[in-house]
Amino acid sequence: MQISGAQMVIEALAAEGVDTVFGYPGGAIMNVYDEIYKQDNFKHILTRHEQAAIHAAEGYSKVTGKVGVAMVTSGPGFTNAVTGLADAYMDSIPMVVISGQVPMSLIGTDAFQEIDAVGISRSCTKHNYLVTDASDLARVLKEAFHIAATGRPGPVHVDIPKDVTAQIAEFDYTQPIELETYKPITKGNARQIKKAMDAIAAAKRPLLYLGGGIINANAAYEVRELAKVMGIPAVETFMARGTLGHENPLLISMLGMHGSYAANMAMSETDLVIGLGARFDDRVTGKLSEFAKNAGVIHVDIDPASISKLVNADYPIVGDVKNVVNAMLKLAPEKIDPVRYEPWLETIEHFDTLHPLQYHEDSDRLKPQWVIERIGELLGDDANISTDVGQHQMWTAQFYPFSRPRQFISSGGLGTMGFGFPAAMGVKRGAPDKVSINVTGDGSILMNIQELMTAVESKLPVINVILNNNYLGMVRQWQTLFYDKRHSSTDLSVQPDFVMLAESFGGIGYRVSTKEEFDAALKDAVEKNVVALIDVTVHRLENVLPMVPSGGSLFNMMLEYKDK
Amino acid sequence: MHEEERRVVSVIVINEASVLSRITDLFSGRGYNIESLTVAPIPESKYSRLTIVTSGSVRVIEQILKQLHKLIPVLRVYEHADLVEKEMALIKFPISESLSDIDALCHAYNGRIVNVGTDVIIAMVADEPKRVSNFLKAIKRFHPKEIVRSGAVALER
Numbered sequence: 001m002q003i004s005g006a007q008m009v010i011e012a013l014a015a016e017g018v019d020t021v022f023g024y025p026g027g028a029i030m031n032v033y034d035e036i037y038k039q040d041n042f043k044h045i046l047t048r049h050e051q052a053a054i055h056a057a058e059g060y061s062k063v064t065g066k067v068g069v070a071m072v073t074s075g076p077g078f079t080n081a082v083t084g085l086a087d088a089y090m091d092s093i094p095m096v097v098i099s100g101q102v103p104m105s106l107i108g109t110d111a112f113q114e115i116d117a118v119g120i121s122r123s124c125t126k127h128n129y130l131v132t133d134a135s136d137l138a139r140v141l142k143e144a145f146h147i148a149a150t151g152r153p154g155p156v157h158v159d160i161p162k163d164v165t166a167q168i169a170e171f172d173y174t175q176p177i178e179l180e181t182y183k184p185i186t187k188g189n190a191r192q193i194k195k196a197m198d199a200i201a202a203a204k205r206p207l208l209y210l211g212g213g214i215i216n217a218n219a220a221y222e223v224r225e226l227a228k229v230m231g232i233p234a235v236e237t238f239m240a241r242g243t244l245g246h247e248n249p250l251l252i253s254m255l256g257m258h259g260s261y262a263a264n265m266a267m268s269e270t271d272l273v274i275g276l277g278a279r280f281d282d283r284v285t286g287k288l289s290e291f292a293k294n295a296g297v298i299h300v301d302i303d304p305a306s307i308s309k310l311v312n313a314d315y316p317i318v319g320d321v322k323n324v325v326n327a328m329l330k331l332a333p334e335k336i337d338p339v340r341y342e343p344w345l346e347t348i349e350h351f352d353t354l355h356p357l358q359y360h361e362d363s364d365r366l367k368p369q370w371v372i373e374r375i376g377e378l379l380g381d382d383a384n385i386s387t388d389v390g391q392h393q394m395w396t397a398q399f400y401p402f403s404r405p406r407q408f409i410s411s412g413g414l415g416t417m418g419f420g421f422p423a424a425m426g427v428k429r430g431a432p433d434k435v436s437i438n439v440t441g442d443g444s445i446l447m448n449i450q451e452l453m454t455a456v457e458s459k460l461p462v463i464n465v466i467l468n469n470n471y472l473g474m475v476r477q478w479q480t481l482f483y484d485k486r487h488s489s490t491d492l493s494v495q496p497d498f499v500m501l502a503e504s505f506g507g508i509g510y511r512v513s514t515k516e517e518f519d520a521a522l523k524d525a526v527e528k529n530v531v532a533l534i535d536v537t538v539h540r541l542e543n544v545l546p547m548v549p550s551g552g553s554l555f556n557m558m559l560e561y562k563d564k
Numbered sequence: 565m566h567e568e569e570r571r572v573v574s575v576i577v578i579n580e581a582s583v584l585s586r587i588t589d590l591f592s593g594r595g596y597n598i599e600s601l602t603v604a605p606i607p608e609s610k611y612s613r614l615t616i617v618t619s620g621s622v623r624v625i626e627q628i629l630k631q632l633h634k635l636i637p638v639l640r641v642y643e644h645a646d647l648v649e650k651e652m653a654l655i656k657f658p659i660s661e662s663l664s665d666i667d668a669l670c671h672a673y674n675g676r677i678v679n680v681g682t683d684v685i686i687a688m689v690a691d692e693p694k695r696v697s698n699f700l701k702a703i704k705r706f707h708p709k710e711i712v713r714s715g716a717v718a719l720e721r
Contacts, residue, residue, distance in 0.1 A: 122586060123593050127636045130581070147636060181578060181639045305630035308623070 001172075005134035005165040006031035009098065012141035014041040015173045018069050020060060020429055021045070022053040026073025027113060028100030031165035045429065045458045048450040050077050052422035054084020055448070058093050059426030062409045063384055065218060067148050068093065068426070073100045075113030078159075079120070083416060085155050086124035090413025091239065092216055094153035096144045097125075103163040104132060117159045126154030132161070134169035139177075146177050151184030152303040153216055184302060188319030188327060196274075196298045196315040197331045203272035203296070205344040206232050209255075212239025212412065213277020213301060219322035220405035223276060224248065226325050231338025233348050235263040237278050239412045242402035252348055253357060256284040257548045258394040261355035264546075264554040266348050267292055273311075275299040277321040280310045281413070290553035300324045355546070355559055357398055365539040368392060368467040371518060372399040375437060375465065378522055383435040384409065384427045388420035388444030391473035394544040396439045418447030424462040425455050435463065435526055442468040442492050445533075452505035455531040463525045463532045466498060469540045477543045481561065498535035507531035570599070570619045572644045572718045573629065578637040579605050579612040586635050587614065596620060596628050600651075600693075600715030611639060615717045617693070642720065649718040651693040654678075655703060656710040657685040666706055673699040684709065 003011065009032050013021065021044045025033040036044050047053040050072045057068030068088075072081045078099045088095045102111040118130045127147050129140045137160070144156040200206050214223050220243045227234050227250045235255040236243055244251040253260035255267050264286075267273070273295050278284070285291040288310060299306075299313035300321050307316045317324055359369040372395050375383065385400055386409040387393040393410055402408050409427055411419040420438040428436035445466050455462050467473075472490040479487050499509030508530050510521035518536060525532035546557040577583045584603060591598050599617040606613050618628060625643065632641045653675075657666060659682065666687055667677050673696070675689030689699050693716050700711060 118582065119585070122582070122589050132581075179636070182636050303634070305627065305634050309627060309630075 001170070002168055003171050004031070005137055005160065005167050005169070006035045008134065008137040008171045009141070009160070009165070010035045010039050010041065011171060012138065012173060013069065016067070016145050018042050018067075021069045021071055022047055022056040022060070022426065023071030024050050024053055024073070024077060026077045026100065028074035028102055028162045029071060029077070029165075030100075031162060032071065032098070032100070032160075045425075045454065047422060047454045049448065050080035051083050051418065052448050052451045052454065054081050054088065054095070054097060055416070055419050055422035056426035056429070057095055057097075058084065058088050058091075058419075059386060059409050059423030060430040061093050061095060061426070062423070063406050063427045064430040065406065066430075067145055068095045069098075070095070071098045073113070074102055074117065075115050077113075078117045079115060082120060082124065085121055085157060087411050087414040087416045087419060088155040089124045089126065091411065092153050092212065093155065094148040095155035096141070096148050097155055097157045099157065099159050100165070101130070101159045101161040104161045105163070107161065118157065121157040125157045126152075128157040128159070130159045131164055134164050134167035137164070137169075138171050138173050139175065142173060142175075142177055143179060146179070147182065151182075185304070185318045186302070186320040186323055188300065188317045188324035190327065192315060192317050193324060193327045194331065196317060197328060197335045199272060199296055199298065199315060200230065200232070200274065201335045201337075204340070205270050205347070206272040206274055206341065207266050207270035208232050208234035209237075209267070209273050209275045209278050210234055210240040210243050211237045211276060211278025213321050214240055214243050215405045217277060217302070217320055217322045218405075219277070219325055220244075222322055222325045222329065226329055226332065229329065229332045229338075230336045231341050231345075232274070233266060233341075233345055235259070235266060237281070237284055238397050238410070240278070241397055241408040242405045245403045246401040247403070252352070254397055255554070257286070257550070258398060258544050258546065259548075260352070260357045260398070261546055261557055261559065262348055262351035264548065264557060265351045268553075268555040269347070270295045273297045275301070275313075276325065277301060279306045285310065286548045286552055286554045290555070359542075362539055366513065366515065366518065366536060368469070368538040368542055369395050369399050370515070371465065371467060371536055371538065372396050372439065374515070374518060375439070375522065376401040378519070379435055379437070379526070381407075383437050384431055386410065386420045386424035386427055386436065386438045388438070388440040388447075389415045389417045390441045390444055391469075391477065391542075391544050392439050392441045392444075392467040394474075395467070417444040420444060421448050421451050421462060421464060422454075424464075425451060425458070425460040428460045428462055436461070438462055438464045440464055440466050441473055442466055442470060442495060443472040449501070452502065452507055452531060456506040461529045461531050463522070463534065465522075465534045466536060467538050468495075468535055469538050469542070470495065471540060474544070480541075480543070481558075482549070498533045502531070502533040505531070507533065510534045513537040567621055568619045569621070569625070570617065571625050572647060572649060572716060573616045573618060573632070574642045574644065574718060575614040575616065575632055575638060576606070576611050576640040577614065578639065579610055580637060583612070583637050586637065587632065590631055590635065591618075594627070594631060596624065600713070602715040602717050615715070617716050644718050644720050646721045647718045648721060649692055649716050650690055651696050651716045652688060652690040652714040653696050653700065654712045655687050655700075655708045657687065657706050657708055659683055659685060661685065661706040666703070669699070669702060675699075
């Protein structure tokens with residue numbers, strides 16, 4: 001059929017089953033927005049900043065497992081979106097981001113709102129395209145969705161000049177994808193899997209090291225089964241929270257810089273690391289030369305470049321973690337005897353009793369950790385929890401009782417402040433039956449506060465819980481610990497009135513400083529089902545502990561901080 | 565980063581817009597070295613072949629290969645162990661230098677004089693990169709005015 005480039009975008013999104021597009025219009029993308037106006041295949045949600053459009057699409061993608069879609073205009077529209085692209089790239093989130101570009105005849109002339117968009121996005125996307133002819137659009141968009149969702153997922157950016165969106169050409173979305181240079185390996189090598197299982201059978205202190213790839217691969221329930229059948233304890237990375245569920249007796253906790261003592265000690269004492277969809281990030285490993293020093297390493301990952309990048313893998317297995325875990329499950333009953341690991345489980349139990357993850361209540365002020373636990377007690381499985389970046393994020397990862405995959409949505413790799421609120425809007429859109437909470441800080445929330453307008457307008461009742469310590473808390477913590485308390489530019493005592501702020505946008509605000517007030521505010525916000533800011537005054541100088549100082553070894557944890 | 569080794573890597577890519585920047589961005593973004601890089605279309609195909617001379621530890625080289633392979637338009641990546649490697653150089657000499665001496669030296673390095681004008685002599689050699697370097701040392705006494713090296717190309721034996 002002969003249609004315009006702009007119509008092709010609409011048709012392609014319809015063919016991909018897209019039900020939501022987050023975006024912001026502008027000059028170069030107007031032809032497409034004109035077609036959006038005429039269609040009712042999908043809902044367009046107008047954010048109030050392009051960065052928020054990308055984060056909202058990320059949140060939507062993370063909670064649903066589908067490809068997130070966002071649309072922006074050329075120039076500043078695109079550059080505002082770059083942080084979101086980089087965020088999605090670091091956390092392997094499948095996304096298709098479409099940007100307008102100046103007309104072909106103006107490219108290279110420093111035209112109004114022109115920027116070399118594909119030049120910028122090259123290093124922060126899985127792949128990108130500049131479409132120079134409308135007859136390429138069907139192929140390009142089909143490839144974009146395919147590349148975004150397969151292999152190691154990631155964002156794909158499609159830049160379309162304005163004249164291409166106006167150009168009439170033939171559109172056929174039924175042509176099969178022919179990408180002879182892109183064929184991800186999904187099935188793990190059977191012989192290698194067998195060898196890995198033999199290594200597990202021979203190990204005395206094996207440890208499952210679970211990463212976000214498990215959630216991407218929808219393999220959490222298979223991994224639960226594998227852990228159970230083998231009777232092997234597990235640590236989760238930040239990105240994997242919710243994989244095993246907080247009640248699972250084999251789950252030790254999160255490991256890494258702010259991981260629990262038991263999790264980090266288990267990693268230090270193990271004789272066989274079984275890495276599933278994890279990438280040995282520096283926040284996880286601490287000092288590499290001391291990381292799991294006496295252990296063999298099994299590493300299952302869909303991305304060959306993640307294997308032996310930082311830690312040498314003795315048993316590298318390239319493949320989709322779900323396929324590999326299913327293959328391991330088949331071999332487990334005959335090869336693995338769970339009784340063998342019981343003494344190891346006791347050792348870990350001992351670690352946990354020695355230094356459990358804990359905090360001390362204070363009679364004067366709410367402790368931020370209590371707030372997280374309390375949200376968990378009140379809402380538990382009924383909420384999806386997004387966060388911003390900083391102390392509140394780590395406390396959430398440590399203390400929230402996550403019970404399922406895709407319940408925890410946070411910016412792990414890039415650590416993007418301002419991620420939480422827009423992501424929580426996308427989460428609400430993707431999972432409307434769950435309460436969408438954004439746990440945030442008084443620093444982060446102001447980085448995308450304009451999204452109050454989007455949330456109110458598009459009826460996305462996100463509840464923002466601000467753990468307000470009047471500090472840029474995580475940086476303040478490092479300054480306290482490593483910079484002799486020189487709190488350079490981290491005192492956020494000058495603040496807006498968050499209650500009035502929420503109300504000025506048509507949301508609802510709560511000021512909370514006691515447990516009773518918090519319970520009442522959260523219950524009221526859930527019941528009223530409106531966009532909310534709950535401004536919780538918490539202890540100003542609370543630190544995230546335990547902590548492995550940057551570059552230190554996992555077994556050298558700072559367990560307590562005593563102010564001298 | 566101990567034991568840096570010189571390696572020659574060939575990359576077969578789809579011959580399309582911006583594919584070269586994808587590769588050079590990868591090297592600069594991840595802090596890998598490029599000693600030389602050549603690229604040209606493979607005849608009668610939609611592919612191009614790049615020959616990249618790089619250096620790094622075994623782990624770095626392994627990462628380079630994997631990261632290159634991850635790029636969508638990359639078809640194949642080879643790291644050469646047993647290879648035939650050649651590089652070309654063009655050299656411009658003042659006309660006042662001895663034509664016959666230069667010619668004799670060029671012959672020793674698989675080259676010859678390719679152009680003699682009113683002001684300059686232009687010579688070429690094509691040999692293993694190391695030998696090209698030796699040649700360039702040897703011709704210093706003829707006061708070369710300009711030197712251009714092509715970068716290495718390689719084929720596995």
